[in-house]
Amino acid sequence: MADGSVNYLLDKLTTILVQNVSLLGNAQNEIEKIKVELESMKSFLKDAEKRKGRNESVETWVRQVREVAIEVENTVDEFIHYNDTGREQKNRLKDFVQEAMNLPRKLAAMHRLSSKMQKINAKVVEVSERSKRYFFDVRLDEERTITLPIDWLQHHGESSFFADEDDIVGMDENKARLFQWLIGNEPRRTVVSIVGMGGLGKTTLVTKVFNDQVIKCHFDSLAWISVSQAHKIEELLRNMVKEFLKTEAAMIPGNLGSMDYRQLMEMLIEYLLSRRYLVVLDDVWSIDLWSRIWRAFPENHCGSRIVFTTRDENVATSVGPGSRVHRLEPLQEHDAWSLFCRKAFWNEYNHQCPPELETIAEAILRKCEGLPLAIVAIGGLMCSKGKTAVEWKKVQDSLNWQLSYNPILERVKGILMMSFNDLPFYLKYCFLYCCVFPDGYLIKRKKLIRLWIAEGFILERKGMTMEEVAEDHLKELILRSMIQVKQINDSGRVKTFRVHDVMRELAMTTSEKENFCRIHDSREFKIARNIQRLSIYNRGQNVQLSKTTSRQLRSLFVFETDMCSSFSLNAVSSNFKFLRVLNLQKVPIEKLPNELVELFNLRYLNLRNTKVKDLPQAIDRLKNLQTLDVRNSNVVKLPKSISSLRNLRHLFVCRNNANGPTTSKFLRGLQIPAGIGNLKSLQSLACVEAEEEIIKQVGYLTDLKRLDITKVKAFDGPKLCTSIQMMTSLRRLSLTASTEQEDLVLEDLPFAPPFLQKLELIGCLNRLPNWFESLKYLTFLYLEFSHIQEDFLPSLQILPSLAFLQIQKAYSGKLLKFRKGGFPKLNKLHLVELLQLDCVQVEEGSLSNLKELSLVHCLALKVLPQGIEHIISLQRLNLEEMPQELIESLQIDGSENHTKVQHVHTVNLVL
Numbered sequence: 001m002a003d004g005s006v007n008y009l010l011d012k013l014t015t016i017l018v019q020n021v022s023l024l025g026n027a028q029n030e031i032e033k034i035k036v037e038l039e040s041m042k043s044f045l046k047d048a049e050k051r052k053g054r055n056e057s058v059e060t061w062v063r064q065v066r067e068v069a070i071e072v073e074n075t076v077d078e079f080i081h082y083n084d085t086g087r088e089q090k091n092r093l094k095d096f097v098q099e100a101m102n103l104p105r106k107l108a109a110m111h112r113l114s115s116k117m118q119k120i121n122a123k124v125v126e127v128s129e130r131s132k133r134y135f136f137d138v139r140l141d142e143e144r145t146i147t148l149p150i151d152w153l154q155h156h157g158e159s160s161f162f163a164d165e166d167d168i169v170g171m172d173e174n175k176a177r178l179f180q181w182l183i184g185n186e187p188r189r190t191v192v193s194i195v196g197m198g199g200l201g202k203t204t205l206v207t208k209v210f211n212d213q214v215i216k217c218h219f220d221s222l223a224w225i226s227v228s229q230a231h232k233i234e235e236l237l238r239n240m241v242k243e244f245l246k247t248e249a250a251m252i253p254g255n256l257g258s259m260d261y262r263q264l265m266e267m268l269i270e271y272l273l274s275r276r277y278l279v280v281l282d283d284v285w286s287i288d289l290w291s292r293i294w295r296a297f298p299e300n301h302c303g304s305r306i307v308f309t310t311r312d313e314n315v316a317t318s319v320g321p322g323s324r325v326h327r328l329e330p331l332q333e334h335d336a337w338s339l340f341c342r343k344a345f346w347n348e349y350n351h352q353c354p355p356e357l358e359t360i361a362e363a364i365l366r367k368c369e370g371l372p373l374a375i376v377a378i379g380g381l382m383c384s385k386g387k388t389a390v391e392w393k394k395v396q397d398s399l400n401w402q403l404s405y406n407p408i409l410e411r412v413k414g415i416l417m418m419s420f421n422d423l424p425f426y427l428k429y430c431f432l433y434c435c436v437f438p439d440g441y442l443i444k445r446k447k448l449i450r451l452w453i454a455e456g457f458i459l460e461r462k463g464m465t466m467e468e469v470a471e472d473h474l475k476e477l478i479l480r481s482m483i484q485v486k487q488i489n490d491s492g493r494v495k496t497f498r499v500h501d502v503m504r505e506l507a508m509t510t511s512e513k514e515n516f517c518r519i520h521d522s523r524e525f526k527i528a529r530n531i532q533r534l535s536i537y538n539r540g541q542n543v544q545l546s547k548t549t550s551r552q553l554r555s556l557f558v559f560e561t562d563m564c565s566s567f568s569l570n571a572v573s574s575n576f577k578f579l580r581v582l583n584l585q586k587v588p589i590e591k592l593p594n595e596l597v598e599l600f601n602l603r604y605l606n607l608r609n610t611k612v613k614d615l616p617q618a619i620d621r622l623k624n625l626q627t628l629d630v631r632n633s634n635v636v637k638l639p640k641s642i643s644s645l646r647n648l649r650h651l652f653v654c655r656n657n658a659n660g661p662t663t664s665k666f667l668r669g670l671q672i673p674a675g676i677g678n679l680k681s682l683q684s685l686a687c688v689e690a691e692e693e694i695i696k697q698v699g700y701l702t703d704l705k706r707l708d709i710t711k712v713k714a715f716d717g718p719k720l721c722t723s724i725q726m727m728t729s730l731r732r733l734s735l736t737a738s739t740e741q742e743d744l745v746l747e748d749l750p751f752a753p754p755f756l757q758k759l760e761l762i763g764c765l766n767r768l769p770n771w772f773e774s775l776k777y778l779t780f781l782y783l784e785f786s787h788i789q790e791d792f793l794p795s796l797q798i799l800p801s802l803a804f805l806q807i808q809k810a811y812s813g814k815l816l817k818f819r820k821g822g823f824p825k826l827n828k829l830h831l832v833e834l835l836q837l838d839c840v841q842v843e844e845g846s847l848s849n850l851k852e853l854s855l856v857h858c859l860a861l862k863v864l865p866q867g868i869e870h871i872i873s874l875q876r877l878n879l880e881e882m883p884q885e886l887i888e889s890l891q892i893d894g895s896e897n898h899t900k901v902q903h904v905h906t907v908n909l910v911l
Helices: 002-019 029-049 055-086 093-133 171-182 202-210 211-218 233-245 261-272 288-296 314-319 335-346 355-368 372-383 387-399 408-422 425-436 443-455 467-479 499-512 547-552 594-598 642-645 692-698 714-726 770-774 885-890 896-900
Strands: 188-196 223-228 277-282 305-310 324-327 483-490 496-499 519-520 531-535 555-558 581-583 604-605 625-627 650-652 684-689 706-712 733-735 758-762 780-784 804-808 814-816 828-832 839-842 852-856 877-881 906-910
Touching: 002 906, 055 093, 171 202, 171 211, 171 305, 188 314, 202 277, 202 305, 223 233, 233 261, 233 288, 261 288, 261 305, 305 314, 314 324, 324 650, 335 355, 335 372, 355 372, 372 387, 372 581, 372 896, 408 770, 425 443, 425 467, 425 499, 425 531, 443 467, 443 496, 443 581, 443 604, 443 733, 467 496, 499 519, 547 839, 604 885, 684 692, 692 706, 706 714, 877 885
Parallel strands: 188 305, 188 324, 223 277, 277 305, 519 531, 531 555, 555 581, 581 604, 604 625, 625 650, 650 684, 684 706, 706 733, 733 758, 758 780, 780 804, 804 828, 814 839, 828 852, 852 877, 877 906
Antiparallel strands: 483 496
């Protein structure tokens, strides 16, 4: 990790010396000396990072390098801040007076920092010389080894870690046994426990069975609950209620959140009493869990089943007599080889291992000892090594010492550590950063990218935005099997992902050791003085941080807690001297301290879903701020000074419209101060209210990638078109009219932004503008309240990239005809509230890639689309609030409608 610190710092110092010479003054020579010394250290660091686990002196030196690099960066940041203060042009007498009053304090600070820079320079030299004096001439075989911690996997949870169904091997026998236990003739309620060590695929096995259509049809009610370690019984029961009600699309009680333990138990008992139910309790750790919840599952002799997955056999035996226990074993040699080859040679015909690599591959695979997680990880690693025996032999040789420890979990850790150590320095930080999120947390791609940029992990590349570079990093982590993709959007891009629990534990172990990040949850621990990042959750009281700790902190995350009004930043905010990231999403704070504007290094401020009403008027003092997110907070107006934040890249200000239609996507924006056009770095602006000056100003934001505008009126159309025409980098555009009846006048736009990928138009159109046919990169289209009467599908069906289409209250005609060859890439089609529509025709050869079709509240449509039987790719058909006769005809075996959709895997009917 020290190599990453030094590499980032060298890049930063190079940039500073080139771009900020006028700001450095006497410190320029000191910074240049530090840069030269760090460059000389780089030659040692790469080898030291590999050897630090085997030599205490090397490990100590690496830690010192990392700490001095952080100290250099903090001091340089502070120096630039004080020297830059007041250099911007002053236009008012008040500004000059204020600058004069601050001058003595500024000079004192500059003198202090100059002296500190000299001391740090001496420290850097000392650390550099120490490496040469003491231990780098020590022979490798004389190094004193350090035993790796034996409890690194003690607390991690488990989830399905395979990328897709093709990766699931060696489970047929296990699946058949579990399947039989679940649908067998035993009428008594039965508990089945799947037991095994982490990484064996317990959750994968149960998921495969749970999602089987036979299982879903066999049980009246099903619920899947992820338990993990940090669970509250009441919350677990609430989740169970939600899962059961979701299967029947029933309304969730409004007072569910306030129900106590007894009320929740009574509700579950009443609901399940006459049903055959299946409940999966995934990743159970507590042996007393069953004793606290078993009464919620009535013994009704209907053949109900409860399934546990656990790695602790005591959990299985705590259920008592009469339960069934299935212990998973490591994969057999054949299945292990098949899985390994699928990962290591995924792009080879039949995943064949080249003959020249077979001997080495078999040797590496033996060290995995049939553990699927280890096989997936090492297979992904070997995939990146190419096909040369030399490179493969290097990996085989370097694994020996790591895999020599017992028990087997140490060997798994060795393989996972090898995957981590093989990451280039720019990916190590990115991967470790994922451990700031709670166990099982679904991480949003866009959010993580913004955080990486704020932290300084992303270095610029010529011809690419930092967001694009960050996305490349994410893709690389996915290809290396370091993270799991959980959701993909309609255009095929990653939407959410998570770190497998074993991988996350690895990240946490390394992260805490390196003082990169600490998790502050219900467990007590001493917070290190030089910790850089702190993630807080599951706490019911204030967190006490020393001044020293606060001053070193780079990031503070607070996840959904019980802190309520007791949580306050006032006590510590003034000490967050070098804070870059402040994430308070969903924390119920109401006010920000005035000291917030003193955080000169702050780059990311997330106040989404908080109760904050006002932002500081002097927010322009946060000159480095890149992301400001106040979505769904109580902020109703932005300070005028926000237009001075020249480094701002993402501004999110939209609010849910409590008075708008419940079925629409109407949002309320905020009034943006004049001068928004000055924010040339802005990439995202969502969402603002349409005003004449704002519509003009956004046209100056030529690098903008996302724009959401609300309350658009008909007379705004011509000027809005002029501004949109100037934004040639736009990827996502959302326009919402002031009312359902208001026209969106877009005919004056001669051509659409050339790379537009996502388009939402909410308001009257009457007809589609001519430029629609030019949207060759459009993947997502949402139309609502358009009230178009003419057949507009010919303009859409030729769009080559369109993957998602929702037409909601957007068409007033009676017929929609999908013609042969149309919509070649469309995989999701939603027709919603088209009240006049009584016929849908699908010609053979149309919608050839459609996976999901939803028909919602189209009350005149009493028959299935003509030709639906030709859509052989269709996997899911959703009918919601459709005519009763259509629903009933689908439920009759042998009926015409039932026959038409026999090829569809899932038909979901909701009255």
